[in-house]
Amino acid sequence: MQEPWNFRFGIVILGDSAVGKSSLLHRFTEGTFDESHQSPLGIDFKVHNMNFDPDVVIKLLLWDTAGQERFRSICKSYMRNSVGCILMLDVSQRQTFDRVASWHQEVLDYVKPNPMFFVLVGHKCDLAVGRQVRKSEGEALAKKLNMLAYLEVSTKENINVSEAFETLTRGIYTLFQQGKIPTRDDWHGLTVGATNKKEPPVTKKSACCN
Ligand SMILES: Nc1nc2c(ncn2[C@@H]2O[C@H](COP(=O)(O)OP(=O)(O)OP(=O)(O)O)[C@@H](O)[C@H]2O)c(=O)[nH]1
Numbered sequence: 001m002q003e004p005w006n007f008r009f010g011i012v013i014l015g016d017s018a019v020g021k022s023s024l025l026h027r028f029t030e031g032t033f034d035e036s037h038q039s040p041l042g043i044d045f046k047v048h049n050m051n052f053d054p055d056v057v058i059k060l061l062l063w064d065t066a067g068q069e070r071f072r073s074i075c076k077s078y079m080r081n082s083v084g085c086i087l088m089l090d091v092s093q094r095q096t097f098d099r100v101a102s103w104h105q106e107v108l109d110y111v112k113p114n115p116m117f118f119v120l121v122g123h124k125c126d127l128a129v130g131r132q133v134r135k136s137e138g139e140a141l142a143k144k145l146n147m148l149a150y151l152e153v154s155t156k157e158n159i160n161v162s163e164a165f166e167t168l169t170r171g172i173y174t175l176f177q178q179g180k181i182p183t184r185d186d187w188h189g190l191t192v193g194a195t196n197k198k199e200p201p202v203t204k205k206s207a208c209c210n
């Protein structure tokens with residue numbers, strides 16, 4: 001039986017502890033904001049199908065990681081099976097912005113030689129008082145690190161939540177269509193469904209009976 005999806009992308013959500021990774025994933029997949037919600041171990045996994053263009057279904061495998069250092073080795077296995085990363089900072093905590101470049105480098109070093117594409121999320125933009133990171137700084141950092149985009153997001157107020165996942169998914173899909181993301185049998189970050197695999201062309205030689 002063929003899969004009901006055309007492409008499958010692994011997406012990992014990273015960033016310092018308490019930037020709001022679990023809340024964001026919960027809002028995106030369940031549609032609610034629950035301040036008391038805590039996943040066991042702080043780590044979670046969800047599946048979400050996204051429809052693109054006519055007839056293109058992209059299955060997203062979404063890995064929520066824990067920001068604390070003691071969970072880092074588990075997070076690494078999620079990084080290895082992903083092609084995209086939502087890297088998050090909290091706009092009310094300056095140190096989470098300062099740590100973005102080292103998160104970015106750590107991920108790239110770890111997944112090498114496989115690619116990873118990033119969207120930077122400036123989270124908790126609903127907090128009018130106590131903001132410590134300007135939007136222009138987030139945009140400049142995303143540009144400097146060659147990320148797909150910077151988006152200001154509030155899970156609490158449901159601002160730009162689905163846009164963050166859509167921007168990342170569409171960016172990866174477009175790069176793949178342009179031939180910029182190679183697939184490998186031993187890498188599960190980006191998988192092409194059986195319905196999309198092209199049949200090898202019939203060559204003149206094999207088609208000819210002489
Ligand atoms: N103001 C505001 N607070 C938020 C928002 N999203 C999450 N929070 C709060 O931020 C805190 C941390 O949220 P979590 O989702 O647990 O953060 P996390 O990044 O998963 O944390 P770790 O699992 O420890 O790495 C909680 O108290 C949330 O209620 C938001 O959009 N705005």
Ligand SMILES: [Mg+2]
Pocket residue numbers: 021022023042043064065066067
């Ligand atoms: Mg969490």
